[in-house]
Amino acid sequence: MRLWWEVGVRSFRRASTYRLATASGVFTNTIFGYLRASILVFVAGAGGAAIGMTGEELVTFAFVSQGFLMIIGAFGDPELADRIRSGDVVIDLYRPADVQLWWMANWFGRAAFQLLARGLPPVVLGAMAFDLAWPDPWWHWPVFALSVLVASTLGFAIRFCANLSAFWLLDNRGVDQMVTLLMSFFAGLLLPITLFPAWLARVASLLPFASMVQLPVELYLGRHEGAAIVWVLTQQLLWLVALLGLGRALLVAATRRVVIQGG
Amino acid sequence: MAESPPVRQWRHEFVLIRRLIKARIRSDWQYRVSFIALMTSQAAFTALEFVTLLLILRLVPTIGGWTGAEVAMLYGLSALSFGVADMLFGSVERLSTYVQQGEFDRVLLRPVSPLLQLVALEFELRRAGKMVPPMLVLGWAVANVEIGWTPARALLLVAAVVSGSVIYAALWILSASVSFWAVASKEAANAFTYGGQFANEYPLHLYRNWIRVVLGWAIPLAFVAYVPVQSLLDAANPLGLPSWLVFTVPLVAAGTLASALTVWRTGIRHYQSTGS
Numbered sequence: 001m002r003l004w005w006e007v008g009v010r011s012f013r014r015a016s017t018y019r020l021a022t023a024s025g026v027f028t029n030t031i032f033g034y035l036r037a038s039i040l041v042f043v044a045g046a047g048g049a050a051i052g053m054t055g056e057e058l059v060t061f062a063f064v065s066q067g068f069l070m071i072i073g074a075f076g077d078p079e080l081a082d083r084i085r086s087g088d089v090v091i092d093l094y095r096p097a098d099v100q101l102w103w104m105a106n107w108f109g110r111a112a113f114q115l116l117a118r119g120l121p122p123v124v125l126g127a128m129a130f131d132l133a134w135p136d137p138w139w140h141w142p143v144f145a146l147s148v149l150v151a152s153t154l155g156f157a158i159r160f161c162a163n164l165s166a167f168w169l170l171d172n173r174g175v176d177q178m179v180t181l182l183m184s185f186f187a188g189l190l191l192p193i194t195l196f197p198a199w200l201a202r203v204a205s206l207l208p209f210a211s212m213v214q215l216p217v218e219l220y221l222g223r224h225e226g227a228a229i230v231w232v233l234t235q236q237l238l239w240l241v242a243l244l245g246l247g248r249a250l251l252v253a254a255t256r257r258v259v260i261q262g263g
Numbered sequence: 264m265a266e267s268p269p270v271r272q273w274r275h276e277f278v279l280i281r282r283l284i285k286a287r288i289r290s291d292w293q294y295r296v297s298f299i300a301l302m303t304s305q306a307a308f309t310a311l312e313f314v315t316l317l318l319i320l321r322l323v324p325t326i327g328g329w330t331g332a333e334v335a336m337l338y339g340l341s342a343l344s345f346g347v348a349d350m351l352f353g354s355v356e357r358l359s360t361y362v363q364q365g366e367f368d369r370v371l372l373r374p375v376s377p378l379l380q381l382v383a384l385e386f387e388l389r390r391a392g393k394m395v396p397p398m399l400v401l402g403w404a405v406a407n408v409e410i411g412w413t414p415a416r417a418l419l420l421v422a423a424v425v426s427g428s429v430i431y432a433a434l435w436i437l438s439a440s441v442s443f444w445a446v447a448s449k450e451a452a453n454a455f456t457y458g459g460q461f462a463n464e465y466p467l468h469l470y471r472n473w474i475r476v477v478l479g480w481a482i483p484l485a486f487v488a489y490v491p492v493q494s495l496l497d498a499a500n501p502l503g504l505p506s507w508l509v510f511t512v513p514l515v516a517a518g519t520l521a522s523a524l525t526v527w528r529t530g531i532r533h534y535q536s537t538g539s
Contacts, residue, residue, distance in 0.1 A: 024451030031454040031474075035462050038470045039319070046323040129471070174300025181304050181311070190315045195322060 011109025063126030072155030328499030339401030344427025354385030443530030
């Protein structure tokens with residue numbers, strides 16, 4: 001446990017080194033938030049009650065979902081794949097520590113920094129220009145926090161699988177981008193799934209990506225009550241177990257066939 | 264090189280750049296599965312932006328008073344221009360890596376334009392995937408908008424694609440130049456390139472005043488698609504654009520490119536290599 005904590009702390013520090021890069025990332029996320037919010041405000045105004053979401057809810061969705069981008073790895077996390085390509089992964093494999101847990105600790109350290117530095121600012125900056133909704137009653141906050149934690153771990157689990165595909169493909173950027181593509185659409189990052197036509201929303205609900213943005217933001221907005229909240233969290237956890245399991249299976253298969261580049 | 268006439272120099276550069284680009288394409292082609300997957304996903308990303316527009320049009324009859332065909336044209340024009348600019352000049356965003364690793368020194372040592380070198384060295388054919396969906400949508404929009412196509416209008420459309428590509432290319436050069444001063448702030452430039460492209464796919468009057476002023480008129484993204492489409496299709500005009508504005512599009516494009524190149528050159532003069 002001590003080891004994972006230390007790995008996480010170092011990863012947090014490493015992520016926090018690049019201040020200017022972080023600030024410029026916040027700037028870009030916020031601009032995108034403003035653009036999406038403006039569009040969604042129009043949709044709510046022109047579409048009326050038939051949309052199923054109020055203008056305030058949609059604007060909140062726009063900014064809160066921007067805050068998710070980094071902690072779920074929406075743009076990919078190629079470090080492990082790069083190490084597989086270069087052969088450096090051998091160092092990960094001969095460490096007396098579990099490879100999946102090592103990278104997970106590394107992910108959490110960085111995600112913790114990004115939650116603070118990249119997750120909160122777009123929401124705060126968004127609240128300055130638009131009326132945003134806040135979780136209500138108070139206990140929706142811890143529920144949302146738990147859901148965010150699972151969402152971030154899901155992001156790790158999926159990217160870990162995508163990265164391990166580099167053992168077979170060497171150049172796994174195609175796989176990685178496909179994941180990014182599916183994630184941005186079916187997580188609700190381009191448009192809230194609530195606004196999808198029923199059949200497409202059904203497809204989205206059968207994929208793990210909804211658990212990464214759409215469902216946590218729904219909890220934030222208080223769109224679920226009582227037992228439904230438990231069901232949302234259960235869904236997220238089931239996907240998490242499945243994808244961590246897949247990652248574990250891939251890791252076992254990969255270490256059996258590993259050929260390290262460079263001799 | 265001072266003694267060689269400029270024409271010979273240009274031809275020499277052209278041959279060299281072409282050879283470098285060919286080499287890049289061949290090396291990318293070595294990982295075929297990845298190349299095809301990457302190209303497909305580039306196309307799919309661009310297509311998904313249009314799908315999002317369609318999903319919104321399912322909920323509302325028009326987007327800010329613009330019909331489906333008008334918005335399709337807006338998307339097609341903006342995304343196609345962006346695709347062209349991205350394929351030719353999008354790779355200059357790699358400048359930050361060059362500067363960070365001190366590799367830009369090597370680029371400067373060679374007697375070929377640093378800008379063209381970056382374009383050739385980082386050329387990625389897969390970016391061409393981005394042009395496919397907007398071409399299809401633009402084709403559909405041209406056939407479905409309710410105006411008669413005259414040679415003058417067709418010419419205006421072609422001029423708009425060219426000017427739009429020039430504006431986006433200028434934006435890429437401008438945003439890459441930021442790396443000469445603040446190498447870590449590359450991501451902020453994305454707000455203007457990718458953000459601008461995203462903003463441009465929706466009628467400009469949807470945005471709040473200050474976003475519209477900055478992205479639309481200061482950056483001049485409005486001239487890529489909003490101004491030409493409004494004028495060409497006589498679409499709803501809540502901003503009250505004057506009808507002559509569309510004729511300034513090529514001038515604005517040329518002006519934007521000129522300022523971008525000035526900033527780029529200033530940046531190169533300012534460049535001091537990495538510390539260690």
